[in-house]
Amino acid sequence: MNHHIHWQARAIPFQTGESVASALQRAGIHQLGRAPTGQALAVFCGIGQCQGCLIMADGQVTEACLQICRDGLTLQPLDGDADV
Amino acid sequence: MSDHPILIVGAGLAGLAAAVELARQGLPVLVIDQAQAIGGAVHRQPLPGVRSTATGAQAHRWSRLIAEVQAQAIPIRCGTRFGGVDHTGAALLTGALSTLIRPRAIVLATGARESVQPRPGWTLPGVMTAGAIQSRIKTLAEPPQGRVLLAGSGPLLLAVGAELCRLRHPPIAIIEAARPLFNPASLTLPLPYLTEAATYLAHLLRARVPLFFGAHLTEIIQTNGPLVAQIDTRKGPRNFAVDVIGLHDGIRPNDAGLTNCDVIPTLRLGDCREALGARAALADGFAGGQKLAAELLGTTPPSPNHDLQRQRAAQARLARIYAHDGLARLAEIPAETVICRCENRTLADLRALGPAPTARALRLDGRFAMGACQGRFCAEWVGRLSDLKAPPKPIGAARWPSRPISVADLLTTSDPIEKETK
Numbered sequence: 001m002n003h004h005i006h007w008q009a010r011a012i013p014f015q016t017g018e019s020v021a022s023a024l025q026r027a028g029i030h031q032l033g034r035a036p037t038g039q040a041l042a043v044f045c046g047i048g049q050c051q052g053c054l055i056m057a058d059g060q061v062t063e064a065c066l067q068i069c070r071d072g073l074t075l076q077p078l079d080g081d082a083d084v
Numbered sequence: 085m086s087d088h089p090i091l092i093v094g095a096g097l098a099g100l101a102a103a104v105e106l107a108r109q110g111l112p113v114l115v116i117d118q119a120q121a122i123g124g125a126v127h128r129q130p131l132p133g134v135r136s137t138a139t140g141a142q143a144h145r146w147s148r149l150i151a152e153v154q155a156q157a158i159p160i161r162c163g164t165r166f167g168g169v170d171h172t173g174a175a176l177l178t179g180a181l182s183t184l185i186r187p188r189a190i191v192l193a194t195g196a197r198e199s200v201q202p203r204p205g206w207t208l209p210g211v212m213t214a215g216a217i218q219s220r221i222k223t224l225a226e227p228p229q230g231r232v233l234l235a236g237s238g239p240l241l242l243a244v245g246a247e248l249c250r251l252r253h254p255p256i257a258i259i260e261a262a263r264p265l266f267n268p269a270s271l272t273l274p275l276p277y278l279t280e281a282a283t284y285l286a287h288l289l290r291a292r293v294p295l296f297f298g299a300h301l302t303e304i305i306q307t308n309g310p311l312v313a314q315i316d317t318r319k320g321p322r323n324f325a326v327d328v329i330g331l332h333d334g335i336r337p338n339d340a341g342l343t344n345c346d347v348i349p350t351l352r353l354g355d356c357r358e359a360l361g362a363r364a365a366l367a368d369g370f371a372g373g374q375k376l377a378a379e380l381l382g383t384t385p386p387s388p389n390h391d392l393q394r395q396r397a398a399q400a401r402l403a404r405i406y407a408h409d410g411l412a413r414l415a416e417i418p419a420e421t422v423i424c425r426c427e428n429r430t431l432a433d434l435r436a437l438g439p440a441p442t443a444r445a446l447r448l449d450g451r452f453a454m455g456a457c458q459g460r461f462c463a464e465w466v467g468r469l470s471d472l473k474a475p476p477k478p479i480g481a482a483r484w485p486s487r488p489i490s491v492a493d494l495l496t497t498s499d500p501i502e503k504e505t506k
């Protein structure tokens with residue numbers, strides 16, 4: 001585990017091939033942002049169906065549960081407060 | 085036209101089995117899947133170097149299918165999402181393979197989704213589907229961090245609980261609304277169902293996991309610390325402070341936003357048409373592939389598949405064994421409970437639309453099923469809340485795209501169709 005993704009300012013290690021959602025969960029990050037509706041964004045279905053885990057990955061909106069980690073990938077919440 | 089491939093959406097049991105049958109008849113196919121690897125939900129593969137959590141029977145079933153997939157050299161593109169098919173038969177693919185194609189036929193094998201009944205607090209971070217926990221276990225052989233509670237109803241709760249035990253991280257408790265073990269009809273299930281259940285129970289009992297049957301998770305609250313689950317047991321209320329809650333209330337076809345196309349054959353196979361589980365999905369995939377091949381080649385259609393009938397009967401029996409009164413609780417949830425997760429719409433918002441709202445009112449005024457998940461997780465409950473006795477109807481007709489598509493994705497989509505017509 002000497003590769004990292006970057007969740008806001010924090011470097012988070014990952015296992016080759018795992019999803020952003022699973023690396024963030026291991027690091028204790030559950031709340032990924034807050035939608036304009038007030039709803040917290042977080043992993044729910046885990047397989048790309050619910051769209052509850054949307055984040056920005058290298059500037060593109062994507063599902064954290066489908067996005068695979070790669071070294072240096074930068075991640076931001078779409079909106080609102082998120083776990084750090 | 086006949087050299088255009090048959091597009092198969094979903095690289096799980098049903099999709100791959102159909103692909104094998106079609107390819108055997110000499111028909112070109114293209115299999116896509118939005119995940120980064122084949123397997124679907126049931127046969128989600130472990131990452132390289134991670135030990136598989138599949139049982140012997142599961143591993144055997146999968147390796148036999150994969151041997152056929154390899155023998156037929158079936159082209160598969162992972163990381164590719166199906167946007168939908170329009171009235172002209174043009175299908176939009178985005179992601180790793182980003183293109184518009186005009187397939188000769190489409191097989192939709194998008195599997196199942198989990199059904200999760202709304203409860204106060206079910207939108208809190210850390211609350212997820214039991215299947216989300218299971219797919220993490222399958223890929224990483226790693227449990228979630230912290231204390232885990234599983235609640236809802238269905239055999240999956242026991243399966244995930246047992247997998248957590250095998251990882252030496254047993255759940256704090258399992259809250260099951262039904263009382264399957266107390267139902268004598270349980271013994272009439274096919275033998276493979278019984279041995280599977282017995283294995284799960286053995287793991288759970290050995291790890292001394294408290295199993296509450298006939299119990300309901302009624303509310304989840306969080307005030308600056310753990311998630312606190314309020315449970316109604318048969319012996320009175322209990323609560324559990326935990327870090328992760330896996331909810332599950334059964335499986336349904338994952339068919340939101342999937343439309344048929346009038347100009348090319350469109351077939352739904354496996355759980356995507358009828359949520360009957362893995363055994364049925366495999367049989368349905370092979371049978372559906374044969375049927376489609378016969379249709380396209382003008383040969384005699386195959387005889388109906390008895391395997392599928394057997395699985396349908398077994399699943400109906402399982403549903404009766406797992407019958408419970410949880411649905412009655414749906415009408416009693418507090419008015420401020422969120423029903424639609426995407427648009428944050430509550431039971432009060434639904435009630436404000438008046439009695440028996442039309443699909444149009446539900447969508448345009450209520451915003452139900454208008455969010456990014458397309459009603460996958462709310463439509464069932466919106467339907468149930470308007471009529472608790474009738475099976476829920478979809479809110480309006482399905483419309484593509486079946487998933488949100490970013491403008492960036494559209495811009496990178498190549499359009500060979502346009503070039504063809506120019």
Ligand code: FES
Nearest residue numbers: 044046050051065
């Ligand atoms: S958790 Fe549902 S789409 Fe990612």
